[in-house]
Amino acid sequence: MYRYDSYDQRLVDERVAQFRDQTQRYLAGELSEDEFRPLRLQNGLYIQRHAPMLRVAIPYGHLSAPQMRMLAHVARKYDRGYGHFSTRQNIQYNWPTLESIPDILADLATVEMHAIQTSGNCIRNITTDQFAGVAPDEVIDPRPLAEIIRQWSTFHPEFALLPRKFKIAVSGSLQDRAVVQMHDIGLEFFRDDAGRIAARVWAGGGLGRTPILGTMIREHLEWQHLLTYCEAILRVYNRHGRRDNAYKARIKILLKALGAEEFSRQVEAEWVHLKDNPNTITQAEFDRVAAFFEPPAYRTLPAHDAGFDTALASDPGFAAWVRRCVHGHRQPGYRAVTLSLKSNDIAPGDATDAQMDAVAELSERYSFGEIRVSHEQNLILADVELGQLHALWQAAREHGLATPNIGLLTDIICCPGGDFCSLANAKSIPIAQAIQQTFDDLDYLHDIGELELNISGCMNACGHHHVGHIGILGVDKDGSEWYQITIGGKQGSDASLGTVIGPSFAADEVPGVITRLIEVYVRDRHADERFIDTVRRLGVAPFKEHVYGKRADKEAAGV
Amino acid sequence: MSEASTHRIIADGAIVADGWTLMALPQVEEAVRKQAGKVVLFRLTGEQTHTPEQLAALQVPAGRVLVPLAVWRLQKDALAARVAAGEIGICVDTHEMVEDLVESCADINAFPVIAVRFERFADGRGYSIATLLRTRYGFRGQLRAVGDVLRDQLFLMKRCGFNAFDVRADRDIEVALAGLRDFTEPYQGAVDEPQPVWRRHARG
Numbered sequence: 044m045y046r047y048d049s050y051d052q053r054l055v056d057e058r059v060a061q062f063r064d065q066t067q068r069y070l071a072g073e074l075s076e077d078e079f080r081p082l083r084l085q086n087g088l089y090i091q092r093h094a095p096m097l098r099v100a101i102p103y104g105h106l107s108a109p110q111m112r113m114l115a116h117v118a119r120k121y122d123r124g125y126g127h128f129s130t131r132q133n134i135q136y137n138w139p140t141l142e143s144i145p146d147i148l149a150d151l152a153t154v155e156m157h158a159i160q161t162s163g164n165c166i167r168n169i170t171t172d173q174f175a176g177v178a179p180d181e182v183i184d185p186r187p188l189a190e191i192i193r194q195w196s197t198f199h200p201e202f203a204l205l206p207r208k209f210k211i212a213v214s215g216s217l218q219d220r221a222v223v224q225m226h227d228i229g230l231e232f233f234r235d236d237a238g239r240i241a242a243r244v245w246a247g248g249g250l251g252r253t254p255i256l257g258t259m260i261r262e263h264l265e266w267q268h269l270l271t272y273c274e275a276i277l278r279v280y281n282r283h284g285r286r287d288n289a290y291k292a293r294i295k296i297l298l299k300a301l302g303a304e305e306f307s308r309q310v311e312a313e314w315v316h317l318k319d320n321p322n323t324i325t326q327a328e329f330d331r332v333a334a335f336f337e338p339p340a341y342r343t344l345p346a347h348d349a350g351f352d353t354a355l356a357s358d359p360g361f362a363a364w365v366r367r368c369v370h371g372h373r374q375p376g377y378r379a380v381t382l383s384l385k386s387n388d389i390a391p392g393d394a395t396d397a398q399m400d401a402v403a404e405l406s407e408r409y410s411f412g413e414i415r416v417s418h419e420q421n422l423i424l425a426d427v428e429l430g431q432l433h434a435l436w437q438a439a440r441e442h443g444l445a446t447p448n449i450g451l452l453t454d455i456i457c458c459p460g461g462d463f464c465s466l467a468n469a470k471s472i473p474i475a476q477a478i479q480q481t482f483d484d485l486d487y488l489h490d491i492g493e494l495e496l497n498i499s500g501c502m503n504a505c506g507h508h509h510v511g512h513i514g515i516l517g518v519d520k521d522g523s524e525w526y527q528i529t530i531g532g533k534q535g536s537d538a539s540l541g542t543v544i545g546p547s548f549a550a551d552e553v554p555g556v557i558t559r560l561i562e563v564y565v566r567d568r569h570a571d572e573r574f575i576d577t578v579r580r581l582g583v584a585p586f587k588e589h590v591y592g593k594r595a596d597k598e599a600a601g602v
Numbered sequence: 603m604s605e606a607s608t609h610r611i612i613a614d615g616a617i618v619a620d621g622w623t624l625m626a627l628p629q630v631e632e633a634v635r636k637q638a639g640k641v642v643l644f645r646l647t648g649e650q651t652h653t654p655e656q657l658a659a660l661q662v663p664a665g666r667v668l669v670p671l672a673v674w675r676l677q678k679d680a681l682a683a684r685v686a687a688g689e690i691g692i693c694v695d696t697h698e699m700v701e702d703l704v705e706s707c708a709d710i711n712a713f714p715v716i717a718v719r720f721e722r723f724a725d726g727r728g729y730s731i732a733t734l735l736r737t738r739y740g741f742r743g744q745l746r747a748v749g750d751v752l753r754d755q756l757f758l759m760k761r762c763g764f765n766a767f768d769v770r771a772d773r774d775i776e777v778a779l780a781g782l783r784d785f786t787e788p789y790q791g792a793v794d795e796p797q798p799v800w801r802r803h804a805r806g
């Protein structure tokens with residue numbers, strides 16, 4: 044993974060000093076709330092319901108073991124012993140004090156970490172595929188270019204105060220796992236006819252209040268021009284995006300107002316002036332950064348391992364875990380492993396300090412000391428030998444990290460919701476936990492099969508509810524919490540936005556509604572058909588009928 | 603404005619006395635909002651509008667004056683001699699189009715000063731205006747940030763090509779000066795240093 048040189052380290056150290064000074068001036072009354080707000084947000088610091096929330100950047104979701112130990116240390120020393128891994132592959136702490144933030148940032152800087160631009164109206168953390176570099180279907184490893192974009196976007200002066208937040212995702216595989224169409228800019232790398240690295244450029248995607256999938260504004264952009272082309276997009280947005288209404292300020296609204304064709308024309312017209320400027324990436328810089336992402340020192344292994352085969356045949360618990368949590372790898376004899384943060388006794392995406400320390404330890408023992416965070420809010424060990432999987436499973440189980448539910452209904456994507464977030468209309472974690480408890484029968488869960496259930500506590504959509512096969516959105520009706528259900532959303536190359544099935548539900552009705560949706564699926568599915576496929580084939584109607592039919596009967600009966 | 607002689611700004615990294623008067627437009631209370639993409643002429647909270655007749659009738663004060671772009675465009679013929687004498691600068695609001703300024707004059711470098719007025723510091727449009735003036739339109743004179751200009755944005759502004767800062771009156775200009783030195787070696791190329799760090803130094 045990328046390691047800092049003196050230039051990277053100095054910038055981060057100077058940021059710590061800058062923010063310490065800003066915090067002191069704020070506490071001394073020399074900076075007003077309004078003046079401090081964008082400064083603290085660009086350091087990931089929110090003022091929340093109970094305490095400040097600090098969001099720490101994990102660039103494209105990559106962590107080393109020492110960094111993970113530092114995250115555990117921060118949880119222990121400054122928080123209440125846990126952290127929340129977010130859908131942007133970052134980590135959030137919900138209980139630090141404002142006064143302690145500069146010290147946290149100083150601690151993080153010792154392991155090449157920071158909270159720069161994890162919030163605010165600026166370019167946010169770059170995200171990518173959690174299996175980058177190891178996925179069998181990968182064409183281009185997106186990480187070197189993600190790191191180059193990260194550096195370019197860090198403190199970019201012209202784009203430090205945009206109309207609204209700006210998210211960039213990169214992907215280089217056949218199957219998109221970085222949801223590039225859901226981002227302000229999505230870059231989909233491929234190898235062109237001449238064998239060069241190029242990108243398809245998507246723009247104007249995003250969830251939130253107005254969910255829109257991105258538009259492809261350029262089909263072929265050579266890698267050298269990534270930064271200057273992004274500059275052109277961002278300049279058009281910075282100049283012309285709305286600033287009078289925060290709900291209409293994302294680039295997607297501008298793109299829609301102008302029309303994709305006119306928007307692209309303006310970007311291209313701007314790019315004529317920027318193309319080939321000094322931010323054009325050189326081969327030397329690409330090579331320097333790419334060297335950090337060379338494959339680790341893999342052993343030469345056979346494609347099969349007898350011990351693994353035996354364990355698989357004799358241990359059904361292990362086999363269930365392998366089926367859900369172990370993923371293919373481009374290197375023979377290796378696998379990628381997802382450590383589930385979705386057991387039903389912890390909020391989705393949460394990890395305790397002890398778990399974080401344990402993951403660091405496991406990564407050193409089994410996976411070259413590196414860890415990734417997925418946007419589905421799980422942790423990944425990307426390079427595990429086949430023959431070590433059983434031992435890893437046993438160790439992970441001891442720490443509650445081996446729930447065999449990845450990709451299943453209880454692998455819920457969930458924002459912190461009304462328990463913590465001051466933006467939320469409704470709680471989301473208790474809903475997730477109620478669903479997880481309703482579906483705690485693992486055999487049934489496996490029978491239901493692949494199903495993505497996403498929960499957001501408000502229309503800002505941090506829980507990506509629009510692209511859940513089942514999406515749950517917390518809404519406020521006359522001061523009480525209600526939940527709107529969508530079905531048919533999907534992330535990936537064939538992404539779609541979910542359809543609302545009807546009027547919303549009270550919190551205690553939600554698990555029952557999910558049960559009824561599943562009943563329709565189990566009743567009407569074809570063999571080997573996933574929930575999403577059944578929804579796509581049948582449409583919303585039969586689901587709606589089953590859910591509301593029962594509800595209407597109940598109401599008619601006066602129950 | 604008698605304060606002009608004692609008014610201090612930051613210019614080229616030092617605190618200096620300023621000899622320019624910023625001509626203010628009279629206040630008009632009328633909010634007009636426009637849609638995204640239709641050439642953005644709204645401010646953060648709706649724009650103040652003046653009729654062309656009002657703008658044409660405004661008296662540009664004597665001495666060295668920063669004239670609002672909208673006034674300049676209507677009175678440029680009458681101000682030609684003063685431009686030649688080097689006593690007219692232009693003040694652009696962040697919601698105005700820099701292209702309108704460029705099209706309104708034969709030579710943008712006839713103005714010793716161009717000011718960009720930030721109604722609110724969080725309005726980053728002024729950063730693109732400055733960048734365009736320096737990189738695309740070749741402005742070499744003093745590029746000055748005026749309005750809600752605060753210490754914590756000075757470094758960013760400097761990188762976008764501003765070399766003068768009229769720090770908000772209620773803030774200590776000496777303290778603000780330190781803001782220009784927040785970072786030593788930025789990553790990306792921008793106006794003040796077009797070369798990204800990996801072209802400036804051998805890394806790794």
